[in-house]
Amino acid sequence: xxxxxxxxxxxxxxxxxxxxxMGVVYYANYLVWFEVARTEYFxxxxxxxxxxxxxxxxxxxAEANCRYKAPLKYDDQIRxxxxxxxxxxxxxxxxxxxxxxxxxIAIGSTTHAFVNKEKKPVKIPPEVFQALGR
Numbered sequence: 213x214x215x216x217x218x219x220x221x222x223x224x225x226x227x228x229x230x231x232x233x234m235g236v237v238y239y240a241n242y243l244v245w246f247e248v249a250r251t252e253y254f255x256x257x258x259x260x261x262x263x264x265x266x267x268x269x270x271x272x273x274a275e276a277n278c279r280y281k282a283p284l285k286y287d288d289q290i291r292x293x294x295x296x297x298x299x300x301x302x303x304x305x306x307x308x309x310x311x312x313x314x315x316x317i318a319i320g321s322t323t324h325a326f327v328n329k330e331k332k333p334v335k336i337p338p339e340v341f342q343a344l345g346r
Contacts, residue, residue: 218296218345220253226288236283242318243276246308249292250322253306257343268329269337274303278320288312299344302326302333 224245232238251261261271284290293309303325310318328334 220249220256220294222249222252222292222294224248224290224292226284226286226290228286231286235285237285239278239280242278242280242310242320245290245292245310246276246278246294246306246320246322249294249308250306253294253296259340259343264337264340267337269334270327270329271324272327272331273322274325275323276320277322278308278318280318282312282315282317284310284312284317290317296344297321299336299341301335304336304344 226237230237230241254260264271289312291311293311295307295309297305297307299305303323305321305323308318308320308322309316310320326334326336
C-alpha cells in the first residue's frame with residue numbers, strides 16, 4: 213500500500229564503513245542517506261529513477277544542505293523522514309529529518325531539477341505529477 217505522497221520513512225543501520233577515525237558518522241554520508249531516502253520515497257510511489265532515465269529524463273541535485281545536531285555511531289539504527297517541500301513545473305524540493313529513537317540528529321534539504329540528456333530543463337513528467345498527487 214502506498215503512503216501519503218508528501219511523507220515517507222526509511223530505516224537503516226549505520227555501517228562501520230560510514231564512520232570516521234573518531235568513531236562517528238562521516239559528515240558526507242548524510243547526503244548519501246538523503247539520496248537513499250529520496251529513492252525509497254519515489255519507489256514507494258511507483259516511480260523508479262531507472263524508468264525516467266530510459267526516457268531520457270534525469271533528476272539532478274541543484275542544491276543540498278545538512279545541519280548536524282548530534283553525532284551518530286556504528287550500528288545506530290536511524291529513521292529518515294523524507295518530506296516533499298515543494299513542486300514546480302520542472303523542479304521540486306525535499307526536506308529530511310534523521311532520528312535516533314525520538315532524538316532529532318540532523319535536518320537537511322535538497323532541490324532538484326528535471327533535465328534531458330542535453331542537461332536542459334524539462335517539465336516534470338505527467339506520471340510523476342500524478343504520483344505526487346498533483
